[in-house]
Amino acid sequence: MLILNKPMGTDIPSSQITPEAIYQERRLFFKSLGIAAGSMAFLAATARQSLAGMTALPDFMRANNHLSDALTPFKHITSYNNYYEFGTSKSDPAEYAHTLKTDPWSITIEGEVAKPITLSLDDILKLAPLEERIYRLRCVEGWSMVVPWVGIPLSALLKKANPNGNAKYVELISVQRPSEMVGQRSNILDWPYNEGLRLDEAMHPLTIMAVGLYGKVLPNQNGAPIRLVVPWKYGFKSAKAIVKIKLTEKMPVTSWMKANSNEYGFYANVNPEVDHPRWSQATERGIGDGFLSKRRKTEMFNGYAKEVESLYRGMDLRRYF
Ligand SMILES: Nc1nc2c(c(=O)[nH]1)N[C@H]1C(S)=C(S)[C@@H](COP(=O)(O)O)O[C@H]1N2
Ligand SMILES: [Mo]
Secondary structure (H helix, E strand, O other): OOEEOOOOOOOOOHHHHHHHHHHHHHHHHHHOOOOOOOOOEOOOOOOOOOOOOOEEEEEEEEEOOOOOOOOOOHHOOOOOOOOOOHHHOOOOHHHHHHHHHOOEEEEEEEOEOOOOOEHHHHHHHHOOOEEEEEEEEOOOOOOEEEEEEEEEEEHHHHHHHHHOOOOOOEEEOOOOOOOOOHHHHHHOOOOOOOEEEEHHHHOOOOOOOEEEEEEEEHHHHHOOOEEEOOOOOOOHHHHOOOOEEEEEEOOOOOOOHHHHHOOOOOEEEOOOOOOOOOOOEEEEEEEEOOOOOOOOOOOOOHHHHEOOOOOOEOOOOOOOO
C-alpha cells in the first residue's frame, strides 16, 4: 500500500483539510487532465492527496456517478453508524470501534465450493482493480446517505473458490471478538453478525466488498477492513468486518431474521410499497440534510430497478420481503 504525503500546492495545514476538500481537489485534477469526472478513469500515480499520517488506498478507478444528489459529508458517514458490535446508539461505533484490530486480516471462503480458500486482505486487493462506487445506503430505519465507496466486486472473491453446482446462497459472516468489540459482550444479536444473499445477487456486478470511502481506507466504524455493500437492499444486508463467506444450498438464517423475522426478511430489497410492520418505507431522510428538510421519496430497489428487477421476476415481493 502507498503511504501518502501532504497534499501539494497548498499551504493549509493538513489538519484543516477535510476529506471532501481532498476529494474535490482530485476531481479538479482530473478535469485538468481532460478526463471527465464521470468516466472510468484510472487513478494511476495521482495518489498524492491524503491526510497526514493516513495510509492510503492503492490507486482506484473513478465512479460513474449517476446519482444527482450531493455526497453525504464524510463527518456524517463516519459518525452516524449502525454497528451493534460496538453498541446500539448511532454514536457508539465512532467512539468504540477503534479497539478492533484490522491488521492482519483474512477471509475464508468455504462450503459448496470446489476450492476452499483463505485470502489475506492483500490477496483480495489483487483480485480485481479497485473501483469507486457512489451508492445510496438506505437504512430500514428510514434514513439514507450517499457514499463514495471504494471496493471490488464480490464476484471476484467467489470465483476464486469456484462455487459448485449445489451452491445457491452466500452467507457472509462478521468477525466475533468480544475482547475487541464491547457490544458483543451482550446478547443484543446472535453473534457473529451474519447476512446472506442468493448466489445470483452475490455475483451481480453492483454487489461489492468495500475497503474504502472518500478515497481513503475504510474507518473502523464503517466496517474496516472489508464490508459488503449491496446498493438495492436495505443497509442491514451490508455486513461489516467480514471474516468468512460460506456457500450453501439452503437459505442462511441471518442474525436479524433470528432477532425478529417479522421485521427483517431475507431479501430486504428496498421497496417503498412494502411497509415495515411499524412504519412506512415510502420516504426517507438524508443524513446531513437536517431534520427540517423535506423527506425524499424512496425509490424501488433504491434506484436500481433497471439493473436488478429481472432477478425477482415472478416473485411476490410482499411475501419475499
Ligand atoms: N457486523 C455488522 N454489520 C452491520 C451492522 C451491524 O450491526 N453489525 N449494521 C448494519 C446496518 S443496520 C446498517 S444501516 C449499515 C450501516 O453502515 P454504515 O455505518 O457504514 O453507514 O451497516 C450494516 N452492517
Ligand atoms: Mo440499518
